[in-house]
Amino acid sequence: MKVKYELVDECDKARYGILHTNHGDFETPMFMPVGTQATVKTLSPEELKDMKSAIILSNTYHLWLRPGEDIVNKAGGLHKFMNYDGPILTDSGGFQVFSLAKNKKKDIVEEGVLFKSHLDGKKLFLTPELSIQIQNKLDSDIAMSFDECPPASASYEYLKNSIERTLRWAKRGKDVHSNKNQSLFGIIQGGPHEDLRKYSAIETVKMDFDGYSIGGVANDGESKDDMYKAIDYSIPYIPKDKPRYLMGVGDPVDIIEGVIRGIDMFDCVLPTRLARHGNAFTHNGKINIKNAKYKEDFTPIESTCDCYTCKHYTKAYIRHLITSDETFGARLLSIHNIRFLIKLTEELRVAIKEKNIYEYREKFLQNYLGDKYDKNIKG
RNA sequence: GCGGAUAUGGUGAAGGGGUUAACACGGCGGAUUGUGGUUCCGUUAUGCUAGGGUUCGAAUCCCUAUAUCCGCC
DSSP states (O other), rough: OEEEEEEEETTTEHHHHHHTTTTTEESSSSSEEOOTTSTTTTHHHHHHHHHHHHEEEEEHHHHHHHTHHHHHHHTSHHHHHTTSSOOOEEEEHHHHHHHTTTTSEEEOSSEEEEEOOTTTEEEEOOOHHHHHHHHHHOSSSSSEEOOOOOOOTOOHHHHHHHHHHHHHHHHHHHHHHTTTTOOOEEOOTTTTHHHHHHHHHHHHTTTTOOOEEOOSSSSSSHHHHHHHHHHHGGGSSSSSTSOEEEETTOOOHHHHHHTTTTTTTESHHHHHHHHHHEEOOOOOEETTTTSSSGGTTOOOOOOTTSSSHHHOOHHHHHHHHHHHTTTHHHHHHHHHHHHHHHHHHHHHHHHHHOOOHHHHHHHHHHHGGGOOTTOOOOH
16 A cells, blocks of 8 residues: 545645555654664664654665665565564665765766765666665555755756756656555655756656655755745645655754645654764753763753653753763664654644644744844744 | 882873974864764863973973982881
């Protein structure tokens, strides 16, 4: 069965809906924690469930190299392999071509991309067909098209050629996609340019994917303004009965801005990466638990938070774990940070249903940004 | 008691007369958006045990004191 999006309620452009999948239904907007190597770093599937995480993202490129898609397939697919029975989305590897080969030699040609393995330097050639075939074998619920993810610095001319190629790649991938239980999402590119996003969106939608994502907004150095433009210029051309996924976004402010603009799904490494580096989201902004001021702070990160970490542990203790390089510290912060974003989407859903999303945003941003809050931010 | 060695930041230390005292760890702060991340970036000794001297110039040379260490009575 392919995923099916059910639109339940709207508040201006923001949508509240349900996505039906083979591994359960979940409400949108939703945040997807990232489990690149078939694990959300430091967390067990049970813990993810406890924090109401409904769908996770894993990665084609990494699983292709290790352990290999055939091993995962023999294990009975990704769900069985990693003991996770909720929905899983796999990224196509398109982003890795960009991020792993950043500043390194890579050849993007019509056929695919030639680049080097981050494990042993071996030459690799990834094509749209191969990406889809790997994802078919991984047996994720949602596969992503293999796209080119150009850097923020890409010129208009470059982007124009790039989105044409990405469209051809999308078609090639779709043509070989054979897993009937797996959905396939198309990816809209085009940088911050209205005409390119419009063109990319219209042409991608023509191919009739099961869902659509907006890519190229969280690579390196894109401004928030460009991100919001990319969304605004793409959304009008995506059919309302299909899920919309903003790739790579997980800053709380961006999630709110994305939801207000009509996004249903987000994924980001931020909550887990920040955790490993000692940072925690709070309603008053991001904090660095390593700061000396928390040395004797025997209160939870947020007393109002319902996560396992905040119910049982103090900032002083977590600070001790992080400064001592104990992985339990990264675990506790990962639990809190992911729960923070999941809860944020829960609250956004309520705000959509209660038709007060703009009030919610204003209140959230005032607390979160504090002095930096700009009353001129517009939706 | 005699002889010798060594004294540089929170720590380990480089520098053996010439502009703002290397580097590492630690400390303090920051970054992080489809995870090559126990990562990356800033900052951290107005001073080289103390006092005196030589010199245009001393952490660097000389003297004295003090401390520590190693030998020998």
